Amino acid sequence: MPRYGMVIDLDRCTGCRACMAACKVENNTPEGSFWMYVFRFEEGEYPNTRIWFMPRPCMHCDNAPCAKVCPVGARYKREDGIVATDWDRCIGCRYCEVACPYSVNYFNWRDPEENQYVNWKDPELEALSGGVIPPYKNPDLDRPCGPEKRHIAGASHVEGVIEKCTFCVHRVEAGKTTACAANCPEHAIIFGDLDDPASEPSQKLQRKSSFRLLEEAGTHPRVQYVGGTPHGHGWRQIQPAGKRS
Amino acid sequence: MQAKLERLPFGVGQLTPKYLTFVMGMLVLLAIGLLSYGRQLSEGHIITGLRDIGSMGGATWGLYIVFLIYFVGVSFAGITIAAMIRLLDVHYLKPISRIAELITVTALILAGLCILPDLGQPLRGITNLFRYARPQSPFFGTFTLVVSGYFFASLVYLYLASRPDAATCAQVPSRLQGLHRLWAAGYRGTPAEQHRRKVASFWLAIAILPLLVTAHSTLGFVFGLQVGRPGWHSALQAPGFVVMAGVSGVGLVILVAALFRRLYGAETRLDDRIFRWLGNLLMVLVLAYLYFMVVEWLTGAYEGHQHELKLTKALLGGDFASTYWLAVICLVVPLAILFGQWVRNQFSLTQLVVAGALVNVAAIAKRYLLVVPSQTHGTLLPYGTGSYSPTSVEYAVVLGVIALGCLIFAIFVKVFPVIDLTDGAE
Numbered sequence: 088m089p090r091y092g093m094v095i096d097l098d099r100c101t102g103c104r105a106c107m108a109a110c111k112v113e114n115n116t117p118e119g120s121f122w123m124y125v126f127r128f129e130e131g132e133y134p135n136t137r138i139w140f141m142p143r144p145c146m147h148c149d150n151a152p153c154a155k156v157c158p159v160g161a162r163y164k165r166e167d168g169i170v171a172t173d174w175d176r177c178i179g180c181r182y183c184e185v186a187c188p189y190s191v192n193y194f195n196w197r198d199p200e201e202n203q204y205v206n207w208k209d210p211e212l213e214a215l216s217g218g219v220i221p222p223y224k225n226p227d228l229d230r231p232c233g234p235e236k237r238h239i240a241g242a243s244h245v246e247g248v249i250e251k252c253t254f255c256v257h258r259v260e261a262g263k264t265t266a267c268a269a270n271c272p273e274h275a276i277i278f279g280d281l282d283d284p285a286s287e288p289s290q291k292l293q294r295k296s297s298f299r300l301l302e303e304a305g306t307h308p309r310v311q312y313v314g315g316t317p318h319g320h321g322w323r324q325i326q327p328a329g330k331r332s
Numbered sequence: 333m334q335a336k337l338e339r340l341p342f343g344v345g346q347l348t349p350k351y352l353t354f355v356m357g358m359l360v361l362l363a364i365g366l367l368s369y370g371r372q373l374s375e376g377h378i379i380t381g382l383r384d385i386g387s388m389g390g391a392t393w394g395l396y397i398v399f400l401i402y403f404v405g406v407s408f409a410g411i412t413i414a415a416m417i418r419l420l421d422v423h424y425l426k427p428i429s430r431i432a433e434l435i436t437v438t439a440l441i442l443a444g445l446c447i448l449p450d451l452g453q454p455l456r457g458i459t460n461l462f463r464y465a466r467p468q469s470p471f472f473g474t475f476t477l478v479v480s481g482y483f484f485a486s487l488v489y490l491y492l493a494s495r496p497d498a499a500t501c502a503q504v505p506s507r508l509q510g511l512h513r514l515w516a517a518g519y520r521g522t523p524a525e526q527h528r529r530k531v532a533s534f535w536l537a538i539a540i541l542p543l544l545v546t547a548h549s550t551l552g553f554v555f556g557l558q559v560g561r562p563g564w565h566s567a568l569q570a571p572g573f574v575v576m577a578g579v580s581g582v583g584l585v586i587l588v589a590a591l592f593r594r595l596y597g598a599e600t601r602l603d604d605r606i607f608r609w610l611g612n613l614l615m616v617l618v619l620a621y622l623y624f625m626v627v628e629w630l631t632g633a634y635e636g637h638q639h640e641l642k643l644t645k646a647l648l649g650g651d652f653a654s655t656y657w658l659a660v661i662c663l664v665v666p667l668a669i670l671f672g673q674w675v676r677n678q679f680s681l682t683q684l685v686v687a688g689a690l691v692n693v694a695a696i697a698k699r700y701l702l703v704v705p706s707q708t709h710g711t712l713l714p715y716g717t718g719s720y721s722p723t724s725v726e727y728a729v730v731l732g733v734i735a736l737g738c739l740i741f742a743i744f745v746k747v748f749p750v751i752d753l754t755d756g757a758e
Contacts, residue, residue, distance in 0.1 A: 119384075119388055120384070120388075121387050124386075124387050126713070126714070128714070143713065152558065152559060152560055155468060155469070156469050156470060156471070156557075156558075157466065157469060158461060158465070158466060158469040158471035158472060158475070159460040159461060159463075159464040159465070159466065160464045160466050161460075161464075176456070176460055176464060177452075177453065177456070178451050178452070178453050178454075178456045178457040178460050178461065179451050179452020179453045179456075179457070180447075180450065180451055180452075180457070180471070181392045181393065181450075181452070182469070182471060182554075184384065184385055184392045185385065185392060185393055185558065185560075185561060185707060186558050186560055186561075187385075187560055188559065188560030188561075188712045188713075189386075189560075189712070189713055190384075190385045190386025190387070190711050190712075190713060190715060191386070192384065192385075192392075193384050193388075194377070194384055194392060194452060195376075195452070196376055196377045196378040196382070196383070196384075197375065197376035197377070197378035198376060246376055246452070247376065247377065247451070247452025247453045248452055248453060249452075300713070301712055301713075304559045304560060304712070305559065306559075306560075318713070318714055320638055322714055323714065324714050324715065324716050327387065327715070327716060328387065329387060329388065329389070330388070
């Protein structure tokens with residue numbers, strides 16, 4: 088059984104946020120929720136400033152605080168390393184969200200269909216689209232995942248339920264890579280089997296020194312960073328992404 | 333068995349216009365709360381002030397969780413006092429025990445109700461929490477120990493302790509006679525029955541006392557075990573919850589008992605001795621809690637860990653300073669009052685009531701300061717500072733829950749004497 092992980096090369100990342108867009112398109116996440124998020128940091132005072140970037144997917148921790156606290160086992164760790172959320176079982180208590188040190192969880196605060204970037208129920212649009220199935224209802228994506236056959240990914244989101252980066256489990260199970268890795272123009276995001284020493288991410292880890300975020304929290308993230316350093320005191324976030332106003 | 337009563341005591345079964353006005357007012361509040369909850373159900377949590385932690389810059393737990401832990405805290409009082417009467421043999425406290433037990437039972441019902449509006453899928457919550465219960469989750473303790481075990485034990489205790497009074501009331505001809513007869517369930521007060529009841533409630537008290545500590549601790553663990561939230565991750569959280577529960581619970585018992593003493597002119601049943609004892613207990617608890625607060629503050633400030641420091645700054649001099657210092661004042665002033673009373677051996681009920689009210693303000697403020705700042709100002713990745721302000725929906729739902737608690741009390745006092753009729757010495 089492969090154990091998936093991700094290696095992100097900060098020397099390559101240009102902060103273009105294509106991965107964020109790719110994730111949105113692939114997973115049809117509602118407005119304001121960013122399963123993949125790219126920090127843009129700035130340090131120092133003009134003219135001695137420096138900028139760097141850091142993509143932040145879910146860390147899929149091996150010792151996941153979110154899975155530990157879930158009262159109903161909706162958040163769970165799969166054997167292949169992926170931390171998944173069962174959208175049919177989650178009761179929406181958001182305990183996983185407060186437990187996560189990386190703040191990667193997003194709650195469906197309202198009906199996700201009303202929270203899409205385009206209102207597909209708009210009569211004008213319906214006249215044009217001829218009533219096609221909107222992308223956020225793509226039936227191809229809506230199938231149970233893994234041997235456990237649970238509703239942990241796909242297109243139709245559920246109101247009042249927590250969700251987060253799934254490592255594109257529906258793509259991975261079909262033998263593809265994640266949407267963010269596939270769309271990164273700089274090949275900064277590399278996804279693969281970390282147990283296989285010949286895999287691309289393992290090779291990368293052998294060549295370059297790596298670090299993981301908030302190592303001191305003891306969460307054992309499966310996402311590792313190479314090139315660059317962890318953010319320190321002086322870094323401040325610039326150009327944060329958020330909801331359209 | 334006591335002498336026969338002429339009529340039901342303490343206004344049981346008598347409805348006054350004032351009482352009806354109060355009930356109507358509470359019903360209106362409850363209705364507003366229900367309507368708001370209905371709106372939240374249909375439109376989603378988007379109409380609350382809650383948002384995602386991190387890139388959305390919000391707090392995902394808010395007023396509902398604040399009042400959930402406040403109500404569980406308040407429930408401390410009844411069982412502590414009931415158990416103390418039993419185990420420490422402080423018999424002169426007995427007249428207050430039913431008020432205290434009723435606070436426990438009511439507060440636990442309200443706490444259970446506060447969970448529901450917080451859930452995104454309340455119906456699933458009711459089924460899945462049982463179907464897929466995981467003991468590894470700190471929430472498990474909240475649902476089993478607190479909401480089920482603790483609640484059930486308190487209810488049984490309340491019932492056991494009330495049977496003699498039900499028997500007394502059942503001898504009085506009234507519309508409620510049938511109910512009281514059912515309540516007494518054949519209790520006659522024979523020596524054998526009294527002995528059995530005493531033994532049963534003694535062992536129940538012994539069982540309840542450790543339950544009290546563990547139940548309140550599990551609620552502390554909901555926060556204290558989270559490594560990802562500065563301000564939460566602390567070994568002090570569980571004992572702090574037990575002590576704060578005592579502070580708010582005893583404070584509320586003082587308030588409610590003083591209210592009933594005034595309403596029913598029960599100065600002889602609820603005498604000054606009881607209130608003095610409550611005041612002294614409250615003083616010790618407030619002192620212990622202030623000590624915890626200093627330890628917490630010193631750890632956060634001295635250590636200089638960047639996230640703890642940011643949070644401590646926000647509390648002491650930043651966005652939450654006004655609430656923080658309000659809480660401090662609402663603990664220090666009662667302490668001064670209570671200490672003054674104790675050291676000069678003087679007693680004033682008004683002052684004690686003020687102290688009881690203030691510590692409850694402090695309790696709500698401290699619960700708020702525990703829940704919210706660690707989410708908005710406690711992200712470990714540099715997301716930037718968030719904010720949270722509750723919306724009218726959240727206020728309305730919480731007020732509705734409180735109104736329901738008042739209604740439970742209002743109904744109880746009209747069907748059963750809320751002040752114990754029998755003396756402790758039996």
